[in-house]
Amino acid sequence: MLSISQIRTGKIILLDGDPYVVLKDVFAKQARGAGVMKTIVRNLKTGSTINKSFQGNDKVEEADVGFQKCQYMYNDGENYFFMNNESFEQFELSKEMLGDQIYFLLDGTDVDIRFFESQPISVNLPPKVVLEVADTDPGVRGDTASGGSKPATLETGLVLQVPLFVKIGDKLRVNTDTQEYVERAN
Helix, strand or coil, X not given: CEEHHHCCCCCEEEECCEXXXXXXXXXXXXXXXXXXXXXXXXXXXXXXXXXXXXXXCCEEXXXXXXXXXXXXXXXXXXXXXXXXXXXXXXXXXXXXXXXXXXXXXXXXXEEEEEEECCEEEEEECCCEEEEEEEEECCCXXXXXXXXXXXXXXXXXXXXXXXXXXXXXXXXXXXXXXXXXXXXXXX
């Protein structure tokens, strides 16, 4: 069991029998009152996000989750299909469950899948991935009025701000947490 001081961003906890990941935590303490941990948590089964507060002596159970190495195969628009690298068993995760993670999945990519009670519930992406620029405007020399960046659409459909020197066909390293440009990977 976790006390409120142990409930931190990234922890996976059980609420009403469902696993939730803590997206944000803020601890507040009144002068004479007990501490309060205010959190934003996302249900790993449904993808819904809620605000949850924990008072002074509240305890919460940490979810027992495991990871398995799997390969992303393809999607049909609504569902994303994966294959377990050891058992070759195939399964799917819905677009709602994956959220913005769909922008970092390329056919044939190995990823870690999080399992809860032998059911796949989410994808654990690497911190950075390499994606190719599919579309962007040409950068004009000396055009820094816009801060020296321009929008670019990557091969997975993700649109992000990139430096002016980036052109179509460049491979970029992108941070999967912040969805920001890191560097060119050429």
